[in-house]
Amino acid sequence: MRKKDKRKKKGDKFGAQNKLTLFKRPDFRIKRTCPLSAKNAPEVDYKNLRLLKKYVSDTGKILPSRITSVSQNKQRKLSLAIKRAQFLGLI
Amino acid sequence: MSFYEHTFVGKQDISNKDVDKIIDLCTEIIGKSGKLLKTEKWGLLNLPHKIKKNRKGMFVHFKFESDSKAVNEIEKKLSIDNKVIRYLTIRYEKLDLKKNYFEESKKD
Numbered sequence: 001m002r003k004k005d006k007r008k009k010k011g012d013k014f015g016a017q018n019k020l021t022l023f024k025r026p027d028f029r030i031k032r033t034c035p036l037s038a039k040n041a042p043e044v045d046y047k048n049l050r051l052l053k054k055y056v057s058d059t060g061k062i063l064p065s066r067i068t069s070v071s072q073n074k075q076r077k078l079s080l081a082i083k084r085a086q087f088l089g090l091i
Numbered sequence: 092m093s094f095y096e097h098t099f100v101g102k103q104d105i106s107n108k109d110v111d112k113i114i115d116l117c118t119e120i121i122g123k124s125g126k127l128l129k130t131e132k133w134g135l136l137n138l139p140h141k142i143k144k145n146r147k148g149m150f151v152h153f154k155f156e157s158d159s160k161a162v163n164e165i166e167k168k169l170s171i172d173n174k175v176i177r178y179l180t181i182r183y184e185k186l187d188l189k190k191n192y193f194e195e196s197k198k199d
Binding site for chain 1: 098100136138139140142148150176177179192
């Protein structure tokens with residue numbers, strides 16, 4: 001067992017790092033605050049097209065919050081607003 | 092009584108008379124049991140895809156305070172009207188009457 005462990009440690013120096021880097025938090029933390037919950041943030045509304053277009057991909061899909069770092073609460077409101085605008089044919 | 096926003100989309104070849112007719116009809120229905128606070132004409136806007144063979148749509152927007160009965164009646168009338176492509180009514184707890192997103196975009 002010990003031998004195996006040693007081998008792992010030796011061999012894994014690279015492999016483990018590669019695997020871990022996917023889940024490991026970066027050394028410097030990027031500031032990720034919701035852009036829509038800040039002070040003086042724009043209102044989420046289906047008429048505010050300029051805002052909604054920022055959160056829609058080129059093909060018209062709603063962007064996930066892990067990319068845009070929008071809070072869960074605001075993401076729900078955003079998706080509703082985008083769907084309303086799509087129904088009326090605004091986006 | 093609660094606040095509502097109502098938007099309807101008319102066909103691209105709808106005449107101004109017909110638009111005014113629909114607006115008059117809506118104001119009449121709302122006036123029975125409530126108050127019309129604002130009407131906005133957004134004008135002819137390009138649609139992102141064809142809707143019932145229309146490339147453009149005539150957008151008209153109301154903000155009003157009334158019963159739910161008035162909303163039902165308006166939606167009934169508009170669903171029959173073949174000059175209207177789509178309509179949407181949304182209830183709000185508060186309405187802000189100052190902002191008009193579509194006038195700003197025209198200026199730019």
